Amino acid sequence: MPGRLELIYGCMFSGKTTELIRRLTDAQSAGRRVVALKPARDQRYAERELVSHAGQTFAAVPIDGPGQIESYAEGFDVVGLDEVHFYGLEAVEACRKLVAEDKRVIVASVDTDHRGRPFAVFPPLQAAADELVHRTARCARCGGEAEFSQRMIEDDSPIVVGGADLYEPRCRFCFRRH
Ligand SMILES: [Zn+2]
Numbered sequence: 001m002p003g004r005l006e007l008i009y010g011c012m013f014s015g016k017t018t019e020l021i022r023r024l025t026d027a028q029s030a031g032r033r034v035v036a037l038k039p040a041r042d043q044r045y046a047e048r049e050l051v052s053h054a055g056q057t058f059a060a061v062p063i064d065g066p067g068q069i070e071s072y073a074e075g076f077d078v079v080g081l082d083e084v085h086f087y088g089l090e091a092v093e094a095c096r097k098l099v100a101e102d103k104r105v106i107v108a109s110v111d112t113d114h115r116g117r118p119f120a121v122f123p124p125l126q127a128a129a130d131e132l133v134h135r136t137a138r139c140a141r142c143g144g145e146a147e148f149s150q151r152m153i154e155d156d157s158p159i160v161v162g163g164a165d166l167y168e169p170r171c172r173f174c175f176r177r178h
Contacts, residue, residue, distance in 0.1 A: 010137070011112070011146055013053055013168075016109070019108070020106060033076045034077070035080070037061050037082070038060045039062070069091065078103065078106065080107075081108070092128065116148055144174075145171055147172065150169070
């Protein structure tokens with residue numbers, strides 16, 4: 001089978017990891033050799049598992065950075081990468097290489113940061129993807145369709161790891177750029 005890049009994207013709490021777990025589980029059931037990788041810094045739920053906000057799980061290898069993606073992907077047909085917005089552009093290059101090796105690469109990423117600006121990896125990933133899966137959440141203020149991740153604390157660092165304690169999904173109208 002030819003290589004393929006699938007990009008699941010959207011704001012926080014939009015079900016990206018749920019969709020990633022669903023695709024990885026299906027591939028595994030179909031007899032494919034599947035590996036999931038996640039940033040070691042993301043230990044909100046479990047160190048060695050992908051965990052959706054809804055509670056589904058899939059075994060995952062924690063990696064220190066995108067430089068480890070290729071070596072951990074060796075020997076697998078399908079590679080799942082969660083929270084790719086945590087990485088730099090090196091991650092995009094790693095994905096391209098895996099696809100060139102005829103692997104199916106399934107990536108989950110938040111598209112825009114707490115100010116509504118795209119994460120560095122997002123535009124090139126979007127351009128390279130064979131399939132784009134856009135997920136939305138329910139706005140925490142008005143119940144409308146949310147596409148933004150509102151940070152609820154005063155911290156302007158590009159990456160602040162947190163869950164419902166630090167972020168809430170907001171629609172374009174309710175989203176406030178700090
Ligand atoms: Zn709203």
